[in-house]
Amino acid sequence: MELHTDLLLDLNILSRATQKYYDRQLQPFDLTYAQLPVLLMIYESEGITANQIVAQGQYDKGTVTKNVQKLESLGYIETVPSRTDKRLRHLYTTDRSKMVIARIYGIRRDWWNHLMAAIPAEQAGQFLSQTRSLVNNAIEASRTENAPLLFYRMDLLSVNDWPGKLSLVLHAAGCNFRCPGCADRSRVILEEDARILQTEDILDQIAHRKTFIDGVVIRGGEPFLQEGLISFLRHLRRLQVPVRLQTNGTFPRQLEQCLQEKLVQEVSLQILNDPTHYAASAGLKTFHMGSLLESIQLLKQAGIDWDAVVEVNDGGFDKTDLQALESLMKDAPHVVVRNHEQSAAGIDPGLKPMEETAFAKWKERLER
Ligand code: SF4
Known part of the structure; x- marks a missing residue:
């Protein structure tokens, strides 16, 4: 020393x-x-x-x-x-x-x-502002290092969640949306008896698999609702584990921090509908598009690989303005269109997939 x-x-x-x-x-x-x-x-x-x-x-x-x-x-x-x-x-x-x-x-x-x-008088202002930055950094770290992480499920090996890659998948609990098309309500509302995974166990599993997985996928719920997410991602960066993050795009500040610190290598952005029908597809009375538009802008500027994912069903998409939806996703390097899978565990268990021919047309028009 x-x-x-x-x-x-x-x-x-x-x-x-x-x-x-x-x-x-x-x-x-x-x-x-x-x-x-x-x-x-x-x-x-x-x-x-x-x-x-x-x-x-x-x-x-x-x-x-x-x-x-x-x-x-x-x-x-x-x-x-x-x-x-x-x-x-x-x-x-x-x-x-x-x-x-x-x-x-x-x-x-x-x-x-x-x-x-x-300190020379002319340097005093700069010295004080740098000291303040140092203190703010320390406060920020002390707030997040021990902040809770609610991962309720871990898939040790997946070939589906990161295109072309083998990944370990972590499922974060809680979401600020209530999409009728959400296939698993436990993503949104944590069951009373849900088992929350210990961060140490998750890190152990990642360390054991590091040599044969390509990275870790973090999906929701909405991962940015987790207070401890940023410090967890910093830890993965220290372990040199690439991360693909799925988000609904409503937390641009946290996304910006991840992009600036290069904490994620790929992002999958959920796009729920055209702006007019967004609130209904999110299960909300109203929705202001500002946060989502800001997230799209940040992804565009960051120059990383990201995809926009639209999941359709047989309710709520018949009046969609396809041109407006296309314009919302015009900057996405990739667009993926998925059909809803009806599920008893879904937020709306009665919601059916989109009819096959209509779905094929959507795919053809939007995917790239
Ligand atoms: S589909 Fe995604 S954004 Fe919608 S409620 Fe479920 S986890 Fe949240």
């Missing part, structure tokens, strides 16, 4: 030196460094709750509770029960705080000036 380039060691030294400085300076007020951020957050947002301090400061709950109690016992703050929710307590500074707060801000400013003296 090179001491002069070990960032965490440097930050640790900075943090301990800061703590020593504050503890010494705050001694006359009976305060310590640990209580300072909590006191300042309350002073700057009178009426804030302990939970808001936990969320905004990325602290653990026990630490905030302990410091709130200490500040209250010292007479620096008071807690007032919420009028609308008895479980909530709002925090306010007392007169004792207001008498000393200017001196506390002075202590903080002096330390800041002392530290920043090491």
Whole structure:
């Protein structure tokens, strides 16, 4: 380990030196460094709750509770029960705080000036913005690394889910759509007794099969509903496992992140109908096309291989504006048209496939 380039060691030294400085300076007020951020957050947002301090400061709950109690016992703050929710307590500074707060801000400013003296004035802005990016990255990672993943099924070997490739397939639970044509309602509504797969077991299976599968297919439900998906994909990238992701296109921000970080190698985009009939095919009252159009634009710009998949049935497609549907998919390198398979497990078990001749015409016109 090179001491002069070990960032965490440097930050640790900075943090301990800061703590020593504050503890010494705050001694006359009976305060310590640990209580300072909590006191300042309350002073700057009178009426804030302990939970808001936990969320905004990325602290653990026990630490905030302990410091709130200490500040209250010292007479620096008071807690007032919420009028609308008895479980909530709002925090306010007392007169004792207001008498000393200017001196506390002075202590903080002096330390800041002392530290920043090491950075040339013209570089200070850039330094602070880079530090902020570093912190934001760390917060983002801490939020997602342990975020839950709900995969309810794993097919160890498939020849059908990634054209021309052998894949291991993971099925994510939950979807923001309720397509009448969805062949498996457990994709959308997780059964009470559903078994959720352990991420470690999934990774073990992938590691064992890495030499003879071409990659992993992640399909829905809607995978982007999984909070932990991005960190899981980063893990697969570290293992050098290619990924094909199926999505309904309504989470462009998450898709953008995947494309920017090259976390997926192929995307399969579900297209449900032309814009006029989209909401009905998604089982919704209304649907705004903006998120889907944004996803299409992102895929087009990313230059990766992707396909648009349309699944038809004998209800809801007789009035489809084919020209509008074609225009929606005009940028897709491949278009796949599938016929619905009637299933007792489907969202609408009575829904039948499209009549064969009509289906053949759809295929001929749209597929490429
Ligand atoms: S078909 Fe796809 S998008 Fe529609 S409800 Fe099922 S999983 Fe969701």
